[in-house]
Amino acid sequence: MHRRDLLKSAVAAGVGVVSGGGRPATAGGVQNRQPSAGGGDYETFDLGDLPLLSGEVLRSAMLAYKTHGVLNAARDNVIVYPTWYAGRHTSNETSIGEDLALDPRRYFIVVPDQFGNGLSSSPSTSPSPQDRMRFPLVHPYDNVRAQHRLLTERYGIERIELVVGFSMSGQQAFHWGALYPDMVERIAPICGSARTAVHNVVFLEGVKAALTADCAWAGGEYASPPRAGLRAFSRVYAGWYASQAFFREGLHDAGDGVEGFLTRAERSFGRFDANDLLAMLATWQAADISAHPRFGGDLAVALGAIRARAFVMPSRTDLYFPPEDNEIEVPQMPNAELRVIPSIRGHLAGGGGSPEDRRWISDQLAELLAQ
Amino acid sequence: MHRRDLLKSAVAAGVGVVSGGGRPATAGGVQNRQPSAGGGDYETFDLGDLPLLSGEVLRSAMLAYKTHGVLNAARDNVIVYPTWYAGRHTSNETSIGEDLALDPRRYFIVVPDQFGNGLSSSPSTSPSPQDRMRFPLVHPYDNVRAQHRLLTERYGIERIELVVGFSMSGQQAFHWGALYPDMVERIAPICGSARTAVHNVVFLEGVKAALTADCAWAGGEYASPPRAGLRAFSRVYAGWYASQAFFREGLHDAGDGVEGFLTRAERSFGRFDANDLLAMLATWQAADISAHPRFGGDLAVALGAIRARAFVMPSRTDLYFPPEDNEIEVPQMPNAELRVIPSIRGHLAGGGGSPEDRRWISDQLAELLAQ
Numbered sequence: 001m002h003r004r005d006l007l008k009s010a011v012a013a014g015v016g017v018v019s020g021g022g023r024p025a026t027a028g029g030v031q032n033r034q035p036s037a038g039g040g041d042y043e044t045f046d047l048g049d050l051p052l053l054s055g056e057v058l059r060s061a062m063l064a065y066k067t068h069g070v071l072n073a074a075r076d077n078v079i080v081y082p083t084w085y086a087g088r089h090t091s092n093e094t095s096i097g098e099d100l101a102l103d104p105r106r107y108f109i110v111v112p113d114q115f116g117n118g119l120s121s122s123p124s125t126s127p128s129p130q131d132r133m134r135f136p137l138v139h140p141y142d143n144v145r146a147q148h149r150l151l152t153e154r155y156g157i158e159r160i161e162l163v164v165g166f167s168m169s170g171q172q173a174f175h176w177g178a179l180y181p182d183m184v185e186r187i188a189p190i191c192g193s194a195r196t197a198v199h200n201v202v203f204l205e206g207v208k209a210a211l212t213a214d215c216a217w218a219g220g221e222y223a224s225p226p227r228a229g230l231r232a233f234s235r236v237y238a239g240w241y242a243s244q245a246f247f248r249e250g251l252h253d254a255g256d257g258v259e260g261f262l263t264r265a266e267r268s269f270g271r272f273d274a275n276d277l278l279a280m281l282a283t284w285q286a287a288d289i290s291a292h293p294r295f296g297g298d299l300a301v302a303l304g305a306i307r308a309r310a311f312v313m314p315s316r317t318d319l320y321f322p323p324e325d326n327e328i329e330v331p332q333m334p335n336a337e338l339r340v341i342p343s344i345r346g347h348l349a350g351g352g353g354s355p356e357d358r359r360w361i362s363d364q365l366a367e368l369l370a371q
Numbered sequence: 372m373h374r375r376d377l378l379k380s381a382v383a384a385g386v387g388v389v390s391g392g393g394r395p396a397t398a399g400g401v402q403n404r405q406p407s408a409g410g411g412d413y414e415t416f417d418l419g420d421l422p423l424l425s426g427e428v429l430r431s432a433m434l435a436y437k438t439h440g441v442l443n444a445a446r447d448n449v450i451v452y453p454t455w456y457a458g459r460h461t462s463n464e465t466s467i468g469e470d471l472a473l474d475p476r477r478y479f480i481v482v483p484d485q486f487g488n489g490l491s492s493s494p495s496t497s498p499s500p501q502d503r504m505r506f507p508l509v510h511p512y513d514n515v516r517a518q519h520r521l522l523t524e525r526y527g528i529e530r531i532e533l534v535v536g537f538s539m540s541g542q543q544a545f546h547w548g549a550l551y552p553d554m555v556e557r558i559a560p561i562c563g564s565a566r567t568a569v570h571n572v573v574f575l576e577g578v579k580a581a582l583t584a585d586c587a588w589a590g591g592e593y594a595s596p597p598r599a600g601l602r603a604f605s606r607v608y609a610g611w612y613a614s615q616a617f618f619r620e621g622l623h624d625a626g627d628g629v630e631g632f633l634t635r636a637e638r639s640f641g642r643f644d645a646n647d648l649l650a651m652l653a654t655w656q657a658a659d660i661s662a663h664p665r666f667g668g669d670l671a672v673a674l675g676a677i678r679a680r681a682f683v684m685p686s687r688t689d690l691y692f693p694p695e696d697n698e699i700e701v702p703q704m705p706n707a708e709l710r711v712i713p714s715i716r717g718h719l720a721g722g723g724g725s726p727e728d729r730r731w732i733s734d735q736l737a738e739l740l741a742q
Contacts, residue, residue, distance in 0.1 A: 197615065197618065197619060198618040198619065198621075198623065198629060199610070199613075199614075199615040199617070199618035199619065201629060202606075202609060202610045202618060202623075202629055202632070202633070203610040205606050205609075205610070205629070205633060206577075206581070206603075206606045206607035206608075206609070206610045207607070208606075209581065209602060209603035209606040209607065210577070210580065210581040210584060210603045210607055211584075212599070212603075213581060213582075213584040213585045213599040213600050213602065213603035214584045214585065214586065215585065215586035215587070215599070216586070228583070228584040228586070229584050231580060231584065232577075232580035232581045232583075232584035232603065235576050235577045235579075235580040235581075236577035236578070236580065236581055236607050237577075238573060238576075238577070239570070239573045239574040239576070239577045239611075240610075242570075243570075244568065244570040244690075244691075244693045244695065244696075245695065246570070247568065247569040247570035247573060248568060248569065248570065248695070248696075250569075252569065252573075258569060258572060258573055258576070261573070262573070262576060319615075319690065320615075322615045324615065324616065324619070325615075325619075
């Protein structure tokens, strides 16, 4: 693949662009299959009124998801691979394939869309009074509990081979491990942390301020998208998700220079509703496996509760989930190993967009699944 | 000094806050002294119509500056220490003192305000038709040439012991070295590069987009400051100028958490005019010592032209002037040495705000000045 093509796909996958085309759905004919809502390529699971960690209730909550492969008779070939920030289930498909560790011939791979991404319950889809900025704060634990209900109630699943995730979905992998230690055999958080670091919170305050600086945002009550705000949001974000070396080596340049790179970021994020972007951002900022009554805010206790075999995979050059945060977490986990992605693609390395990083990650996942 | 106080001063100096109080002016009674314009603590130098590198002419250009110490009879005890982004001459005073290498008892230290900072010619001070966003692009070479005129025409200076600078003024030190190799004995660029790296350009595109996303910015024709834009600009910037480790170690927290840190950033940048911030930003993005007819865009040739003895001092944890950029430059300079500031304060390390970093830098400068 030419470097420019490689770049385009790297960036596209890394930021979770909804790939309009993509490979055909590989979901097998598992039991309890429901027709897709709206005729899309995904299914939905009605959660009813969902109590949230915050104490609020998300009314008529709905989980969108897509499956790949077939659930076996023992119901024990399950991999959960949630979506990340500004990602949808289609974004994950780059890392699923017969040539990869996440092989749908062998595993039943469930890709749940996280709340706020415009497919599962979101500010843009929820009716009043939980629409727009009135959508309640969703904690990663709320996503995980909803996914747990999907697996147990719809599919009767009791054991999970692996929860794997990138970025915010890597954070969900940590939360899965902490909340359901008897159910989760392995976790593989890629470019994610058990608790969002303070610097990461500050980075997100920046993109949030950029989006909401646009008067057209109007406190979330816009009639049409706040374009200047979304543009600013995207351009700020684009400085963070790669690395200094990525740009130094010219990997940003698909022949159209910096402006082309920034325009692609605008296009990616611009497909999302502004309030949805802010809702997912709030979930990200709230991520903290210790934020559960069981752990009482004690991160060491929560990390110690993750009995799953874990490969924790930061990217060497990630600017907002730097390896150091995982280096601190891993020794506090009983059964975890740090494996640093040797990439200059920064955070993007974990999204599966570059064949090189994708292969490296797949090799680790294969090794983990064999243990 | 308590860590909280230390932090306040670190952040204040690091982002070039205009310190309202500060130590009394130490400028001695040098010859050709002019009364301050407007009764401030600084002097001005009328440049007339100044031809710029771009081919445009900055009309009735004016340089503000402050001096510390006394020019000796041989006129050879000169240090030039320009201002940085969102800095004014008062910002530099933290690093000047009798206990430091930049000792006004020994040296005549000239601190020129860079164009665009609201004291030297700026969008906020220039009359029509060069006001606001019509202010022409100023290249670092234009700042350096104006400063050269100040030194030679007003003070008859022919040799400079040292050009030292932090951030954008570190970039000016590189430009001084390349343009006036017969005049400059030493340079000490701190957290700066000879050419603004692509990633650095992208970071700046982000803060620019954040500021201009505010409808109140109105293409620069605001009647009152675009507050939401300045707020967004500051909050984005605040994610960049420290480091992940800075936040991990809690150095941001002066008792008021992340929000306090962000509020201080807003206060710092909010003292500047929005168009001024954008003008200085354009200068920063344009920084490139090879962008002179003498070098024809060849960076290696331009770096090779810097014969001055140089200590190049990036901060180990700087996110937009990372050490790697200097590591690439230094071997191409005939007489340069890389000295990495061992700090977790990121870019802020170079601003002299923390006593520890200030002492470390001062020690290097003393060593350089002794050579």
